[in-house]
Amino acid sequence: MPEAFLEKYLRLENLPTIWCAGCGLGTDMRSIVKAFDTLELDPDMTVLVSGIGCSSRMPAYVDVNTVHTTHGRAIAFATGIKLANHDLTVVVVSGDGDAAAIGGNHLIHACRRNINITLVVLNNSNYGMTSGQYSPLTPQGSVATTAPYGNVEQSWDLCDLARASGATYVARSTTFHYELITKLVTKGIEHKGFSFIEVITQCPTYFGRFNLAGSPTDMLKYQKTHSIRIERSDGTEEAITIGELYKREAREYCDHYDELIVRAKELKAEMSED
Amino acid sequence: MGDARVQLLQGNEACAEGALAAGCRFYGGYPITPSSEIAEIMAFRLPQEGGKFVQMEDEIGSIASIIGASMAGVKAFTATSGPGYSLMMENIGYACVTEIPIVIVNVMRCGPSTGQPTATGQGDLMQARWGTHSDHPAITLAAASGQEMYDLTAKAFNLSEKFRMPVTMLSDAVVGHIRERVVLHSPDEIGIVQRKLADESADEYVPMDVDDSHIPALANLGSKHHPYYTGLVHSGKGFFTSKPEEVEYFIRRLSLKVEKHKDELIDVEELGTDDCEVCLVSFGVSGRAAINIAQRMRDAGKKVGHLRLKTVWPFPDEVIKSIAAKCHTFVVPEMNLGQLKLEVERAACGEAKVIGVNNISGSMITTHEIYDVVKEFV
Amino acid sequence: MRYEIRLSGMGGQGLLLAGIIVAEAAMAQGKNVVQTASYGPESRGGASRSEVIISEKAIDYPAVIEADYLLAMTQEATDKFFHEVKPHGIALLDSTWVKEIPAGNVESTYYFPLTETAIEKFEKAIFANIIGLGIICESSKIVEPDYLIAALLDRVPKRYKEMNQVAFETGIELFTNGKIPKGVAGQAVETV
CATH class of the missing domain: 3.40.50.970 (Thiamin diphosphate (ThDP)-binding fold, Pyr/PP domains)
Known part of the structure; x- marks a missing residue:
């Protein structure tokens, strides 16, 4: 018998997932819905939105209101959803190609608007769904199906990008640190504003195989040994910094718009009195 | 005022x-x-x-x-x-x-x-x-x-x-x-129309259940039915399907929504299409000049008609067909190189000639341009 | 009958507003109207124009083909549009800005310092268009003055209503009293 929170938040009838054996996405999904459970989110008022890619198949398995949109556009759809109905808790799951490449512009502008949406980018360093092409987050030098001689492009620190673009909550975890994912997603949803959470996750089928990263277990071990908690970091280590990287309070977009509505209605009333 | x-x-x-x-x-x-x-x-x-x-x-x-x-x-x-x-x-x-x-x-x-x-x-x-x-x-x-x-x-x-x-x-x-x-x-x-919504008091909602209208009920986000929307071909509860018969049914049904309600959707403005020998067919702003020509030529005793499409898609094939049975020429003024003309030709099935009047200059098509063509066929 | 009015000059002279007022007045009088304006960078300080087409019948072609009435408030507008006026049409040129009347065969060309008059009487150049409206109203007889005044008062801010009405009536009076001289086509005017 699965645990109660899985019964509550997963569409068990749709399992097993399409994800490969050893893929990190199942673990990530469990950690995300565990956060839903921690917050006791009402599934009727929770919306999970995704784009296209392996991670974007997640809404089919999560028993809340769910939208599987087009490639790269999940955040733009979510913007419409949240603005139309502020009462909905809106969470977006996206992959590295989806969020950083084709959807990069929407990501930047959602951060800038500081709209109350939580984005979880499940970064497996490549396009898994289309069999392992390089993404903007593929490390330089790594092999991919479209980088057979090694990736010549610079990789990106998406957390830096989110912070610079105006996101007011920025955090990172790895799949190995599955309890940290739950903690960060919980805090991200609680935070009023745009929350950006990156999860470094393993794709043993493509990225791992092409780059001789070993078994899924080896890849998880790598995540463990190559990460450092932000609290213990002096910023100089060659490691994945994990934890809450950045947080600040700022006016949230929907709230701001509601104030605007009040002003517009008052002005209209004044004008009609004239 | x-x-x-x-x-x-x-x-x-x-x-x-x-x-x-x-x-x-x-x-x-x-x-x-x-x-x-x-x-x-x-x-x-x-x-x-x-x-x-x-x-x-x-x-x-x-x-x-x-x-x-x-x-x-x-x-x-x-x-x-x-x-x-x-x-x-x-x-x-x-x-x-x-x-x-x-x-x-x-x-x-x-x-x-x-x-x-x-x-x-x-x-x-x-x-x-x-x-x-x-x-x-x-x-x-x-x-x-x-x-x-x-x-x-x-x-x-x-x-x-x-x-x-x-x-x-x-x-x-x-x-x-x-x-x-x-x-x-x-x-x-x-007369405001609202979408047909899923019954929130019902225990179950099957998103792909449809009646004869082929139009299913919709559950807005924030529903107890926990809808799943996807661009993938889907069936039943709304999840992906690759079963050939379900795929075929789904794609056909989407188009049937329009096909089955064509009569309700088609909206045209007609002038003298019952007795015309030459019929102008237009849409949008070109129709302003076209109807003027048709009216003026009718006033002069010429058998010219005008059909303006307020609904362009779905295309009113049947309307064109019935006019084609009576008139000998369609004249299609439009501000492109003949897109509407292609459709009129298709629907007329060779029953009448179809002549285009095309202005792609960025200026509005004029009554003179249309008249110069129409007068050749009356 | 189709009647075409073209109001031309430069951005800031209130030509768009004048066009809307004429269109609203004619509409209130039960006529069909189409009002258009030039768009793009032109409306930001450069050449500007607004057109009104008034007709008993449906208006098939919603742009001026050959103007029945031209108001031109700059030399540039005059040079550009004077030759697009019907021979039996009317042109009203603001002599404050228009120093040369092009050669042409427009039957009635009125030539009057709209802007100077506005500054003299109201200390504001912006009323030139409304004085012009009064002259257009009286010289064209295409729209009843009462309808024009109603449309005008409906469109301007409360505190300027009275001044606008006076400006409009000034235009009417000037024309009625024969104070609007005719210009001669092809005549260059010495600048003061």
Whole structure:
């Protein structure tokens, strides 16, 4: 018998997932819905939105209101959803190609608007769904199906990008640190504003195989040994910094718009009195 | 001054007011000539009605945001012109497949690519039908005046809600920018249509259950039924299917929604089509000159008729066929290189000659241009 | 009958507003109207124009083909549009700005310092368009003055209503009293 929170938040009838054996996405999904459970989110008022890619198949398995949109556009759809109905808790799951490449512009502008949406980018360093092409987050030098001689492009620190673009909550975890994912997603949803959470996750089928990263277990071990908690970091280590990287309070977009509505209605009333 | 509901309005203003009257409470858009006034007016007017306006980072974001808002239960639309319409195409297909009501107003400009942004054209007729990939249904209306900018925008909302699909309204730089007399019909006069919603008191909701209408009920986001929307081919509870018979049924059903209701959807304006020997066929702004020619030639005793399509998609094949049985020539004036003409030829099945009058200069097609062609065949 | 009015000059002269007022007045009088304006960078300080088409019948072609009435408030607008006026049409040129009347065969060309008069009487150049409206109203007889005044008062801010009405009536009086001289086509005028 699965645990109660899985019964509550997963569409068990749709399992097993399409994800490969050893893929990190199942673990990530469990950690995300565990956060839903921690917050006791009402599934009727929770919306999970995704784009296209392996991670974007997640809404089919999560028993809340769910939208599987087009490639790269999940955040733009979510913007419409949240603005139309502020009462909905809106969470977006996206992959590295989806969020950083084709959807990069929407990501930047959602951060800038500081709209109350939580984005979880499940970064497996490549396009898994289309069999392992390089993404903007593929490390330089790594092999991919479209980088057979090694990736010549610079990789990106998406957390830096989110912070610079105006996101007011920025955090990172790895799949190995599955309890940290739950903690960060919980805090991200609680935070009023745009929350950006990156999860470094393993794709043993493509990225791992092409780059001789070993078994899924080896890849998880790598995540463990190559990460450092932000609290213990002096910023100089060659490691994945994990934890809450950045947080600040700022006016949230929907709230701001509601104030605007009040002003517009008052002005209209004044004008009609004239 | 007189009846407050009768106003001198710019076409783009009339469009925005028509949307508001139809119950639109969300607009997501991106600035583009010659449609920008619609966004500007919605930014001003929506908050007054408690609605939301957002200027997105591009037209792809615009259409995504309005689909999202509509999924959340709020009537939503966007307005654009050719380049923006091109960017929206993928998500128009998504709205067809997820069956989400949205309205897109395309204020057409002249030419391909950036073209001539402030000049008029009618080159996006086929794009409105076939712009997004693969087989999908389309409903497209075409406005010829400020009054129709108001009326047909409102109608576009009603059709999108009823048929659960995107509806495009085509306009152009002339109709969008001229000011004309517009009667602001009330929501009661318009007759507001709301989408058929899933029964929230029922224990179960099967998203793909449909009756003879082929139009399923919709569960807005925030439903106890936990809908799953996807651009993947789906069946039953709304999840992906690859079973050939389910795939075939799903894709056919989307188009059947329109095919089965063609009589209800087709809306044409006819003058003398019963007895004409030469019939003008037009849509949108070209119809203004065309009807003038038809009327003047009829007044002079010539058997000339005029058919103007207010609904361009679905195409009124049957109407064309019945006129083709009586007339010997169709003359099709349009501000493109013959897109409507192709459809008239297809529907006429060789029963009548089809002659095009094409103006792609960026200026409006004139009565003289049309007359010079029509007189050759009367 | 189709009547075409073209109001031309530069941005800031209130030509768009004048066009809307004429269109609203004609509409209130039960006529069909189409009003258009030039768009783009032109409306930001450069050349500007606004057109009104008034007709008993439906208006098929919503743009000026050959103007029945031209108001030109700059030399540039005069040079550009004077030759697009019907021979039996009317042109009203603001002699404050228009120093040379092009050669042409426009039957009635009125030539009067609209802007200077506005500054003299109201200390504001912006009323030139409204004085012009009064002259257009009286010289064209295409729209009843009462309808024009109603449309004008409906469109201007409360505190300027009275001044606008006076400006409009000034235009009417000037014309009625024969104070609007005719210009001669092709005549260059010495600048003061």
